[in-house]
Structures are given as C-alpha cells and as structure tokens.
Amino acid sequence: MTRIARALAELVEGLRIALGALSGHRLRTALTTLGIVIGVTTVIAIVAIIQGLNRSFESQIQRFGAHTLYVSRYNWVSVSGDWWKYRNRKPIGETELKAILRESTIAVAASPVVSVTAAVSRGERSSSRVQVTGVGSDYLVANGGSVDAGRFLLASDVDLTRDSAVVGTDVADRLFPGASPEAVVGQKVLVAGHPFHVVGVMERRGRFLGQAMDNNVFVPFTTFGSLFGNKRPMFLAVAAPPGRVPDLDSELTGILRRARRVPPGRADDFVLNRQDQFLKVYQGLTGALYGVAVGVGLITLVVGGIGIMNIMLVSVHERTREIGVRRALGARRRTILLQFLVESAVVAALGGALGTAIGLAIAQVIALTTPLAAAVEPSAVALGLGFSAMTGLLFGSWPAWRAAHLDPVEALRYE
C-alpha cells in the first residue's frame, strides 16, 4: 500500500521535475528533440503516403469488379518463364463465351473484352491514341463502371453488329469541348475512320496506376471484329455473385476445359485472372517501401537518441549537487534513475508528438499538391509516439544509471 503510494508519488515527482527541468531549458530541449522530430516526421510522412496509396488503390480495385474472373491465355501478373507456351495457346474467343453463357449457373454476367489503340475524330477535331474496346452488353455488370448520359450497349447492338459507341469523358471533352454529356449522345464520330453513333457517355473514372481511365470508346465486340479483325487477343470478364468467386472459379475451369478440349491430366491452357492479384503484387511493392521507411526512421531515431543521451549526460552533470541533496533526503537509487528516465522519455515523446504533427501536415500538403494520396491510420501515430518514447528510455538509461550511482558524498561536495 505505502509502497505503491511511494512509487506513485515518486513518478509524479519525477514528471514534475522533468517538466520543470525541460521548461527551464526551452531552447536546449527544442534542439535535443530535433533529431527525434526529423526521424518521426520522415516516417509518418512516408507511412501516410504509402497508406494513402494503398487505400486509393484498394478502392479502385473495388470499383473494378472485385467479384470478376478474367479468362485469359496467360497470367496477368506473373508472366513467368516460357511465354511462347502462352503465345501458342489457342486464343480465347466466342466459343468459350458461348460455352460459359450456356453452361454456367453461377455467373451473373459475362462479356468479352478486346482492345486496340486507334484514332477517334469528329470533323477537324481528333484524338489519336484512344483505347477502343470491343465488349458485350453485360460489360458494365461484369467489369464495373456506369453510364453518365444515354445508355450502354444493348444485346441488339452486339447481335446486329451496330455502329454504336459509348465514349469516355476524355474523348467526349476532346471532340465536343464544352458540350454536356447529354448533348454528346446522338452525335456521330469516326473510330479508325469508320462512322459510329454515340449512344452514351461513361461516368468519369479518374486514373488508375497513373493511367487515364476515361480516354476510351466502347463498341460492340462484333462490330470491333468486323473492323479490326478477329486475331486480337481477347479475354472474357465473368462476374460471380459476392462471395462465390471460388465456386465460379471451379465451375469455369470445368466449362473451359471441356470447351477447349483439354485432355484429363493436362494442365489448363488458360488462366482465370483476378483483380486482387494486382493487389498482392502492389502490396509486395509497398511492403518493401515500408521496410525502407522503417529503416530510415530507425537510423534517424538512433541519431536522435544519441542527441538525447548527450544532453542527458550534460543534465546529470549539471545537477550533480541536486542528486546529492535528493539522495541525502532519502531518495533511493531507483528514484533518481526514474527521475532521469522520465525526463528523457518526455523529451523524446515531445519530439515524437511534434514529428507526428509535422509528418501529417507534410503528407496533407503532398496529398493536396500532387496526385499522391495520403491517409494516416491511428496505428502509424501510435507507432511514431511509441518508438520515440522507447528511444528516450533506451538512450536515457545510461545517463540515468550514472546519475543513480553517483556517490552522495561526492555529489554533495560537487561545485
């Protein structure tokens, strides 16, 4: 009981002494914490930006049809080893699409996707490098996205090989400057020299991995085929109901093996790609960045910690007589140790708090002035504060130990 009371009283006293000593040397305290401030600032800013990137990447992935499988000849993410093997595979095409539409009980939507870069123009105005994509009428359901004005492609557009087109906002802005999306619907444009009717304008999607997502034109894949030929590599976007992606995966594997006549015992000659594969690769990359940030942070914290150790040694030296007095009045070694540990931890935590604030501010400024996003999770702040306080304790322990082991007689006599 009294032991707890005494320990508590000593802790409070230690805190009081620490704050008194620190406010008595404001400039020195500020300079001491500078190292910690810089270290924590760096780490918090980097972590904030990485977390912001992660979050925006994940939300964009989400918009992309998280429940969608992309049937392709090759693996999108890890094109490992023998790409000839992939290249010589039978192309994915209408046979597979029809088989899926006919046999799948799980798929909610399926659409082919085939692209080319081509010029799109209207009178004098033209845009030379537009992504022209041939799709089916279920494309939006399968892949995500929505129409801002007009309508998307209909099954009849596909079946009748109509010259219907849905344009992205970048294309609409370029060819019809100042016009509202509604005004663009019903206009005519030339895609690779061929006239198309604009039936709809897509909603703006922004950028993904630094790539403009709105510089595109969607046309029926049938029309696409008659215009650009059927040799271009096609893939199929097939959507599952939420939570049933693994079921769809196994069902599609069966359907496709039959449709492509893969003999039993032979490996699949197709790949069911998923968007979250990108996420894994991406997280691998940012994981490495995290490592670098933590490394930089640790180095600066060590430098800051040495600064704290230095100033604490000075502080102990300056207060030799005070230590002697306290020991004479009944302070135990542990009490003196605690007093100086509290002081160094407080200095470091102050630096940590300041560094966190500055780091967050820098991240915000970067987020506002560059395309980079910034977000801060409470864990990052806790990490910054925790690490800096730890640094204070670690590097303050030797000076505190020295203070605690001063000979009271010598300390009292010290001039």
Place this chain on the structure above:
Amino acid sequence: MTDALLALDGIARHYQVGSEPVRALDGVSFEVGRGDWVAVVGQSGSGKSTLMNILGCLDTPTGGTYRINGQDVQGLSDDALADLRNREIGFVFQTFQLLARSTALANVELPLVYRGVPRRERRRRAEEALGSVGLSERMHHRPNELSGGQRQRVAVARALVGDPSLLLADEPTGNLDSATGEEIFRLFAALHGRGHTIVLVTHEPRLAARCPRAIRLMDGRIVADGPGRDVARIGADGGAA
C-alpha cells in the same frame, strides 16, 4: 548503552589515495543521548566531514560499529541506508543545498515525497515546519528570492519536517554574516530546548563553547570530549591539550 541514540564504537574510515593510505577516522568512539546537543570541532582535515558523512549514513565506516536508534548500519543495502536517512536524519548544510527551481514549500516537502506521504498531508506538515522556523509568509518563494538566513531556515524546516531522530548540521552558519549566523544558532538552541537531538559540526570554537557538549577531532581521533566551554578553550589555546 543501548539507550543512546547514536553509538559509535571504534569507528574507522580508511581511504586509499593512490598508494597512500589515508586514515580519515581512526578508532572514534562516543555516544550521543536523546535530546543531547553536541558540537564536533576540529580543523580542516581533522576528520569532521568524514564523521559527519558517517553519522548521516551517507558513508559507511571501514571499521567499528555505528548504531543509530539501536540499528547497526553495517551491511545495510543502499536502499536501506536511503530509507534510514529519510527517517532518522535531518540534514542542514553550510551551503543550504536547496533546489533552486522549487519553492520553499516544495523544498520542505521533499523528504516526505521520498517517504510516500500523501500530497495533502505533505503540504500540511511542510507548512507547519515552515511556520515553526518563522517562514509562514515566504512559503511560495524560490530560494533566490530569499535572504541567506531565510534560506537556512527553509533548510532547517526541511530537516525537521520528517520528524527525524537527529538533526545533523554541517557548518550551518558558515555562509552567513555574524548577525544572521547568530539568529540561526539561536534557532538551533530553541530546537534543542524543544527536545531535538542535534549534532553540530563547526570549526568555530566560539559556537562550540555555547553547546552543552563538544567533541574535538584531530587527525581522525577524538582528542577532547566534554562540556563545550572546556573543549572550545583547548582549541583557543591553539592545539592539543
């Protein structure tokens, strides 16, 4: 014998300075009873300071036994010595040794902080101790806002606040002018009158002469122990009896 507050028997304190052995104290034996007022006199180098450090449990003897309040300090741990100082000893130093950044009140509270006394109780007792040395009006002043005499009064209040068995004063008037020194000396006399046990270390025979009892040290040995007036006179004659 067991009744004495302080009992020293054959106390020795030897140092090694380089290859030279120094016998700061060499077989010092005496007792101090409760309520006694004893002056320790001697020239510098006589062993006064060493004796005071041992009496105050800041240092431990290399030989002999020292009992305070019946407890042998030999073999006590550092923590136990700290607790013993806190409970049994009230120090008054020549240079006051107040904490500059703390108020008089906070300075006086300090021994109670290390004893784990609750805050309110601490405050009450510190105010009381400051009142008993006539400083109720200056409690919230810092040492640099106080005169030398007032500072030493704060130090005396700090020594008294924990209600220790022994007041141990090391040249308490050494840094004061003679009028203020006299004032502080009278304060000790008054405390003696109230029953406190006091050991006063001084090099001034004039002060020792006014103490009921004095011990004269020379070269680490007791050369005289008797009524203050007699012991002081030996010093005034200029050396050993």
